[in-house]
Amino acid sequence: VSPAFDSILDVAPYQTGKPIEELTREYEVQDVVKLASNESPMGCSPYVTLAITEQLGQLSRYPDNDGYELKQVLADFTQMPITAITLGNGSNDLLSMLARGFVSAQDAVVYSQYAFVMYGMVAKLQGAAAIEVPAQRFGHDLPAMLAAVKANANTKMVFIANPNNPTGTLLTHQALFDFVSALPSSVLVVLDEAYIEYSPESNNSSLLDDFDNVVIVRTFSKAYGLAGLRVGYALSSDAVATVLNRVRQPFNVNRLALAAARAALLDQDFIKRAYQNNKEQMRWLEKQFDALGLAFVRSSSNFIMVEITDALAIYHALLEQGVIVRPLVSYGLAGWLRVTVGLPEDNLRLIDTLSYILNNDS
Numbered sequence: 001v002s003p004a005f006d007s008i009l010d011v012a013p014y015q016t017g018k019p020i021e022e023l024t025r026e027y028e029v030q031d032v033v034k035l036a037s038n039e040s041p042m043g044c045s046p047y048v049t050l051a052i053t054e055q056l057g058q059l060s061r062y063p064d065n066d067g068y069e070l071k072q073v074l075a076d077f078t079q080m081p082i083t084a085i086t087l088g089n090g091s092n093d094l095l096s097m098l099a100r101g102f103v104s105a106q107d108a109v110v111y112s113q114y115a116f117v118m119y120g121m122v123a124k125l126q127g128a129a130a131i132e133v134p135a136q137r138f139g140h141d142l143p144a145m146l147a148a149v150k151a152n153a154n155t156k157m158v159f160i161a162n163p164n165n166p167t168g169t170l171l172t173h174q175a176l177f178d179f180v181s182a183l184p185s186s187v188l189v190v191l192d193e194a195y196i197e198y199s200p201e202s203n204n205s206s207l208l209d210d211f212d213n214v215v216i217v218r219t220f221s222k223a224y225g226l227a228g229l230r231v232g233y234a235l236s237s238d239a240v241a242t243v244l245n246r247v248r249q250p251f252n253v254n255r256l257a258l259a260a261a262r263a264a265l266l267d268q269d270f271i272k273r274a275y276q277n278n279k280e281q282m283r284w285l286e287k288q289f290d291a292l293g294l295a296f297v298r299s300s301s302n303f304i305m306v307e308i309t310d311a312l313a314i315y316h317a318l319l320e321q322g323v324i325v326r327p328l329v330s331y332g333l334a335g336w337l338r339v340t341v342g343l344p345e346d347n348l349r350l351i352d353t354l355s356y357i358l359n360n361d362s
């Protein structure tokens with residue numbers, strides 16, 4: 001039986017960071033440190049536990065299909081009307097909904113080299129042309145992406161990750177504004193802000209006021225520490241939200257996730273602490289990489305890409321010592337590892353283990 005589109009077979013199944021449980025089983029190492037999936041090293045707000053506990057007596061009941069209580073808090077937080085908000089089962093769900101709602105097999109989707117892997121995947125799953133534009137210094141080359149849109153009149157969607165995963169690069173507001181201004185309004189620009197809490201100085205929400213063809217997608221998986229619950233949200237014009245709401249599966253965000261995200265959002269002090277740890281520990285990691293003579297790309301996020309000879313061998317050597325990082329071969333960055341910024345003790349363990357491996361290698 002052939003799939004709906006040949007391009008589905010071009011899609012490599014999504015590769016995740018190695019789960020801690022798997023490493024414990026395979027290598028029989030205890031005390032694993034996972035710095036591979038850009039998760040929060042600080043867990044989540046203590047108010048989340050309380051909010052989830054309150055829901056436990058209700059598990060036989062479907063969740064609120066409209067996610068009204070979470071949306072209300074999100075509307076306050078983002079200063080957007082409730083009708084502009086769509087909830088997703090993680091932001092991946094929203095990326096997929098956007099493609100399903102707006103991209104057909106005759107269309108093209110434009111995104112950057114070294115950008116988050118889902119963009120090409122969701123385009124190919126629609127049978128659409130996936131146009132990857134070469135990056136510039138590991139970041140989005142917006143003029144080249146604009147030229148790609150102009151050269152492909154059937155472009156329907158552009159994905160931009162800001163900050164970008166896995167490179168950590170950040171675009172200025174002016175560059176984004178100029179880019180969207182120059183695009184035809186028939187092209188939907190998806191601005192993926194999964195890591196925005198780590199770059200609070202970057203504020204591109206006004207693009208939503210200026211343009212109806214911009215969607216901002218965010219997640220509770222990163223700074224909010226709710227990766228295990230799967231919840232994200234999109235902000236858009238009502239016209240786009242109306243389409244997403246038709247594509248969305250009923251009850252796509254579960255009861256525990258809705259309650260947890262609401263409690264997490266209300267605890268902005270937690271986000272400030274997460275930001276502070278990340279900032280201090282990022283600086284510390286940069287110093288250690290400098291001391292080890294390893295090149296890195298300065299990051300505006302909660303992870304950092306470091307250049308290492310024989311990166312894959314080093315990745316395996318780290319695994320054997322119970323430290324999980326992320327190889328970037330699937331991104332075409334074979335000589336690099338991506339490391340999530342952890343707590344001070346996690347980062348110390350990483351650097352100690354890495355120095356030991358590098359010194360024993362030479």
Ligand code: PMP
Binds near residue numbers: 220231
């Ligand atoms: N966008 C970017 C840029 C990401 O790095 C990730 C997670 N790796 C996601 C979206 C999806 O995250 P989630 O589905 O957990 O919200």
